[in-house]
Amino acid sequence: DGGITQSPKYLFRKEGQNVTLSCEQNLNHDAMYWYRQDPGQGLRLIYYSQIVNDFQKGDIAEGYSVSREKKESFPLTVTSAQKNPTAFYLCASSIAASGSGPYNEQFFGPGTRLTVL
Amino acid sequence: AQSVTQLDSQVPVFEEAPVELRCNYSSSVSVYLFWYVQYPNQGLQLLLKYLSGSTLVKGINGFEAEFNKSQTSFHLRKPSVHISDTAEYFCAVKDGGTSYGKLTFGQGTILTVHP
Numbered sequence: 767d768g769g770i771t772q773s774p775k776y777l778f779r780k781e782g783q784n785v786t787l788s789c790e791q792n793l794n795h796d797a798m799y800w801y802r803q804d805p806g807q808g809l810r811l812i813y814y815s816q817i818v819n820d821f822q823k824g825d826i827a828e829g830y831s832v833s834r835e836k837k838e839s840f841p842l843t844v845t846s847a848q849k850n851p852t853a854f855y856l857c858a859s860s861i862a863a864s865g866s867g868p869y870n871e872q873f874f875g876p877g878t879r880l881t882v883l
Numbered sequence: 884a885q886s887v888t889q890l891d892s893q894v895p896v897f898e899e900a901p902v903e904l905r906c907n908y909s910s911s912v913s914v915y916l917f918w919y920v921q922y923p924n925q926g927l928q929l930l931l932k933y934l935s936g937s938t939l940v941k942g943i944n945g946f947e948a949e950f951n952k953s954q955t956s957f958h959l960r961k962p963s964v965h966i967s968d969t970a971e972y973f974c975a976v977k978d979g980g981t982s983y984g985k986l987t988f989g990q991g992t993i994l995t996v997h998p
């Protein structure tokens with residue numbers, strides 16, 4: 767089955783530590799995205815990547831970093847500079863980040879809940 | 884930049900009653916519109932989408948939505964809800980056209996279906 771996997775489902779981190787969240791897709795999609803979800807705030811875009819070896823900041827990129835070395839993988843690192851990292855993180859992908867409508871439909875992974883202790 | 888407003892943060896309803904979840908977006912020449920559903924501690928699943936054509940869009944699980952350009956709205960409806968429809972629902976909008984545009988989400992509406 768094609769889809770998006772995120773691991774781990776739950777993650778605990780001590781303050782001051784960096785942590786990396788995994789996102790893998792086998793949909794052969796060019797574009798991938800990371801969102802942060804907090805209660806009552808919807809989803810906010812952290813980073814996105816339109817193609818391998820390329821990525822751009824979203825609305826709340828401070829304290830986060832990404833890489834896109836392979837088409838199927840888009841890991842997110844939450845650094846110690848992120849002041850309030852406790853949240854639910856969602857990864858998504860789409861055929862493309864531009865182009866006509868059908869290319870823009872985003873498919874989501876199951877999410878990773880990060881808790882900073 | 885686009886903005887999306889979901890007018891109700893919580894909607895309680897009894898089983899088998901009809902429901903409408905409201906979504907308004909800021910004006911644009913053309914838009915793509917989406918409704919997603921999220922069950923607790925899970926990712927988002929696409930319910931339906933408007934890309935072009937008929938303004939009445941039917942989706943999964945018996946949901947439908949109507950695109951109203953003059954009112955910049957895309958309200959989600961279901962004529963008879965089930966307990967299993969209890970979830971959070973997100974409206975999302977993207978500017979139309981072929982260039983890159985961010986998918987902007989509303990704040991979400993929690994639908995609770997009571998027996």
